[in-house]
Amino acid sequence: MTGTRAWHLKARPTGLPDMSHFELKPLDLPALGEGEVRVENRWLSVDPYMRGRMNDVKSYAPPFELGAPMQGGAVGTIVESHSPDLAVGDTVFHMMGWREQAVGPASAFTRAPAMGVEDFQWLGNLGLTGATAYFGLLRVAEAKPGDVVFVSAAAGAVGSAVVQIAKAKGMTVIGSAGGAEKCAWVRELGADAVVDYKAQPVVKGLMEALKAIGADGIDVYFDNVGGDHLDAAFAAARNGARFAICGMIEGYNAGPPPAFRYIMRVIAARITIKGFLYFDYLSEMPDFYRDMGGWIASGAVKSRETVRDGIEAAPQAFLDLFAGANVGKMLVRL
Amino acid sequence: MTGTRAWHLKARPTGLPDMSHFELKPLDLPALGEGEVRVENRWLSVDPYMRGRMNDVKSYAPPFELGAPMQGGAVGTIVESHSPDLAVGDTVFHMMGWREQAVGPASAFTRAPAMGVEDFQWLGNLGLTGATAYFGLLRVAEAKPGDVVFVSAAAGAVGSAVVQIAKAKGMTVIGSAGGAEKCAWVRELGADAVVDYKAQPVVKGLMEALKAIGADGIDVYFDNVGGDHLDAAFAAARNGARFAICGMIEGYNAGPPPAFRYIMRVIAARITIKGFLYFDYLSEMPDFYRDMGGWIASGAVKSRETVRDGIEAAPQAFLDLFAGANVGKMLVRL
Numbered sequence: 001m002t003g004t005r006a007w008h009l010k011a012r013p014t015g016l017p018d019m020s021h022f023e024l025k026p027l028d029l030p031a032l033g034e035g036e037v038r039v040e041n042r043w044l045s046v047d048p049y050m051r052g053r054m055n056d057v058k059s060y061a062p063p064f065e066l067g068a069p070m071q072g073g074a075v076g077t078i079v080e081s082h083s084p085d086l087a088v089g090d091t092v093f094h095m096m097g098w099r100e101q102a103v104g105p106a107s108a109f110t111r112a113p114a115m116g117v118e119d120f121q122w123l124g125n126l127g128l129t130g131a132t133a134y135f136g137l138l139r140v141a142e143a144k145p146g147d148v149v150f151v152s153a154a155a156g157a158v159g160s161a162v163v164q165i166a167k168a169k170g171m172t173v174i175g176s177a178g179g180a181e182k183c184a185w186v187r188e189l190g191a192d193a194v195v196d197y198k199a200q201p202v203v204k205g206l207m208e209a210l211k212a213i214g215a216d217g218i219d220v221y222f223d224n225v226g227g228d229h230l231d232a233a234f235a236a237a238r239n240g241a242r243f244a245i246c247g248m249i250e251g252y253n254a255g256p257p258p259a260f261r262y263i264m265r266v267i268a269a270r271i272t273i274k275g276f277l278y279f280d281y282l283s284e285m286p287d288f289y290r291d292m293g294g295w296i297a298s299g300a301v302k303s304r305e306t307v308r309d310g311i312e313a314a315p316q317a318f319l320d321l322f323a324g325a326n327v328g329k330m331l332v333r334l
Numbered sequence: 335m336t337g338t339r340a341w342h343l344k345a346r347p348t349g350l351p352d353m354s355h356f357e358l359k360p361l362d363l364p365a366l367g368e369g370e371v372r373v374e375n376r377w378l379s380v381d382p383y384m385r386g387r388m389n390d391v392k393s394y395a396p397p398f399e400l401g402a403p404m405q406g407g408a409v410g411t412i413v414e415s416h417s418p419d420l421a422v423g424d425t426v427f428h429m430m431g432w433r434e435q436a437v438g439p440a441s442a443f444t445r446a447p448a449m450g451v452e453d454f455q456w457l458g459n460l461g462l463t464g465a466t467a468y469f470g471l472l473r474v475a476e477a478k479p480g481d482v483v484f485v486s487a488a489a490g491a492v493g494s495a496v497v498q499i500a501k502a503k504g505m506t507v508i509g510s511a512g513g514a515e516k517c518a519w520v521r522e523l524g525a526d527a528v529v530d531y532k533a534q535p536v537v538k539g540l541m542e543a544l545k546a547i548g549a550d551g552i553d554v555y556f557d558n559v560g561g562d563h564l565d566a567a568f569a570a571a572r573n574g575a576r577f578a579i580c581g582m583i584e585g586y587n588a589g590p591p592p593a594f595r596y597i598m599r600v601i602a603a604r605i606t607i608k609g610f611l612y613f614d615y616l617s618e619m620p621d622f623y624r625d626m627g628g629w630i631a632s633g634a635v636k637s638r639e640t641v642r643d644g645i646e647a648a649p650q651a652f653l654d655l656f657a658g659a660n661v662g663k664m665l666v667r668l
Contacts, residue, residue: 052602059602226597226598245600245601246601247601248597248598248601256593257565257593257594257595257597258593258594258597259590259591259592259593259594260591260592260593260594261591263560263582263591263592264560264582265609266579266607266608266609267394267579267580267581267582267609267610267611268386268393268394268609268611269609270608270609270610270611270614271607271608271609272606272607272608272609273600273605273606273607273608274600274604274605274606274607275599275600275601275602275603275604275605275606276601276604277601277602277604280604
C-alpha cells in the first residue's frame with residue numbers, strides 16, 4: 001500500500017445514488033498524538049441506513065459532509081499505538097468507515113471481546129446488525145414465546161438475525177424475501193413459512209402463509225421495508241399487535257410516497273407501531289452479547305455474508321443493497 | 335306518537351353512504367318481561383365510527399345487520415319498569431340507538447350519575463366522545479404538562495374535548511379545523527394556535543403554527559383524520575413523539591389509499607403510534623367522571639352541539655359528519 005485512501009462523498013443524490021456520487025481519494029493521516037492509535041481496516045460494513053446520511057437533512061446521524069470521507073462501520077487491526085488501552089495486533093471495530101486506515105483517540109475504537117468469532121461478526125450478528133434485530137424484536141416489539149412474528153427482508157442482514165432470534169425464543173416466524181433462493185435460505189434459518197414477494201402481492205402471500213401455519217394473524221411485525229409489506233402487516237395484525245419499524249428500504253430513495261389500504265386497522269386492532277434505533281439500547285449491550293454470543297456458539301444463529309473484495313468495491317456493494325443483491329450481510333474485505 | 339319507529343340498515347354502502355341505505359320503519363316492541371324496562375329516547379348520538387359498522391366486516395364492533403335496527407348511543411327516560419334497579423323517570427344512556435323506544439333488561443341501560451348536567455352530555459363530553467378524548471390523550475399518548483399537542487378535527491366532538499383537556503392539563507395545543515368559523519371556535523376553546531386545513535396544505539400550516547408558538551415540533555398527535563394530517567404529524571414530530579390514533583375519518587368512505595411522504599421519520603424520531611378504543615379503558619371510568627365532571631363544573635371544558643330535530647333527521651345528520659357540517663357534537667333531539 002502506497003498511501004491511505006478513503007471514499008469521499010462527491011455529490012448528494014436526489015433519488016437512487018450511482019457511482020458519480022462517490023470518489024476514492026488519497027487521505028493524509030497525521031502522525032499519532034498522545035493516546036491515539038492507527039488502525040488498518042480489514043472489513044467495511046455496507047448498510048442501507050447510510051443512504052440517509054447522504055442527504056443534507058438533520059436526522060439521528062449527522063449527514064455526511066460533501067467532499068469529506070464517508071463514515072460507517074469497520075473492523076481492523078491496531079498497527080500503531082500511543083495509548084495504553086489498545087495494543088498493536090488488537091482487533092477493534094469503529095465507525096470511521098470506508099477507508100484503508102484510520103487514526104484517532106483510543107476511545108473511538110472498541111476492542112472486540114474475546115469470543116472466538118470471525119472478525120466480520122462485529123459488523124454482523126455481533127454488531128449493529130444483530131443488535132438491531134435483538135433490541136427491535138425483544139425490546140421494541142416485546143415479542144414473546146408463542147407470538148407469530150412476520151419479518152420483511154428476512155434474507156437480509158438484520159432480517160435473517162430476527163428470524164433466528166425469534167426461533168431461538170420459541171416464536172412462530174413468517175419471513176418474506178424476494179425470489180426462490182432467498183426464500184429457501186429463510187426456511188433453512190428456521191422460518192415456519194415464507195412469502196416470496198416477487199411471486200405475488202405481499203398481502204396475499206402473508207394470508208396464505210398464515211393459513212399454512214394455522215394462525216389467524218400476526219402478533220409482531222419487524223419492518224425493514226415499509227410500503228406494501230407494512231400494509232400487509234396492517235391487514236394481518238391480531239389485536240394488540242406490535243410493529244417495530246427498523247427500516248423502510250423502499251423509501252430510502254425517491255419514489256412515490258407509500259400508500260396504505262389497511263392502515264385503518266391500527267384502530268380496531270389497537271396496533272402499536274414504534275420506530276427505533278439500536279443505539280438507544282446501548283446500556284443493554286451486555287445482555288445482547290451474552291444472548292447472541294450463546295446462540296452463535298450453539299449454532300442457533302448462523303450467518304451468511306455477501307463479500308466483495310477491495311476498497312474499490314464499496315460503493316457498488318452499497319448500491320447493490322437497494323437491488324436486493326445481498327443474501328445476509330453485505331461486506332467489503334480489504 | 336302512534337308507534338315505535340327505528341332506522342334500519344336497508345343496504346350496505348361501498349363508498350359514501352346516502353339516504354338509500356337507511357329506512358325508517360315501525361318496530362314491534364314486546365311487553366316487558368321480568369327485569370326489563372322501557373325507555374323513551376330523548377337524544378340520539380351520531381358518530382363517525384358508525385360508518386364502519388355499515389360494512390360487513392369483522393371489527394371491534396359487530397357490523398349492523400342488514401334489515402335490522404341500527405344501534406348507537408342514546409339517552410332517554412324510563413317510562414315503564416319491571417326492574418327494581420331502574421325507576422320510571424330515571425335518565426339512562428344505552429347503545430340501542432336510532433329508535434324512539436327501546437326495551438331490554440335493566441342491565442342494558444346505565445342510569446346517568448347525578449352530576450347536574452344536561453342529558454345530552456352523556457353522549458358528549460361525559461360519554462363516548464369525552465372518554466375517547468380523555469383516555470386517548472392522557473393514557474394512550476401519555477401527554478404530560480408542557481407537551482406540544484397537535485389535534486386534528488379540533489372543532490369536532492372528540493377534538494374539541496382534546497383541546498380543552500390538554501389546556502386544563504397545562505399543555506400547548508395546536509388544533510386543526512376547516513374554515514374560519516371552526517378555527518375561531520378552536521381558539522376560543524384555548525388552543526394556542528390553529529391550522530385551517532382548507533386554507534393551505536396541513537404540513538405548511540402546522541409548521542407555521544409551530545413557528546408562531548416558538549416550538550420546534552410536536553410531542554403528541556391526536557389523530558381523528560388520518561391522511562395528510564397524519565403525514566404532517568410525521569413531518570413535525572419531535573424525538574419520542576406519541577401518536578394516539580382515534581379515527582381516520584378521511585378513510586371511512588372509499589377513496590384512494592392515503593399516502594405518506596414523511597412516514598420514514600417514525601424511525602429517526604422514534605415515534606410511537608397507537609390505535610385505541612375508549613372501551614379498553616372502562617375500568618378507569620371513575621377517574622374520567624371525576625376529572626371531566628370537575629372540568630365541566632369549573633367551565634374548563636365547554637361544549638357546543640349541532641342539533642337536528644326529529645328521528646327523521648338522523649341519517650342526514652350522520653351523512654353531514656363526513657362533510658364536516660358539525661361544530662362540536664352532532665346530536666338528534668327527539
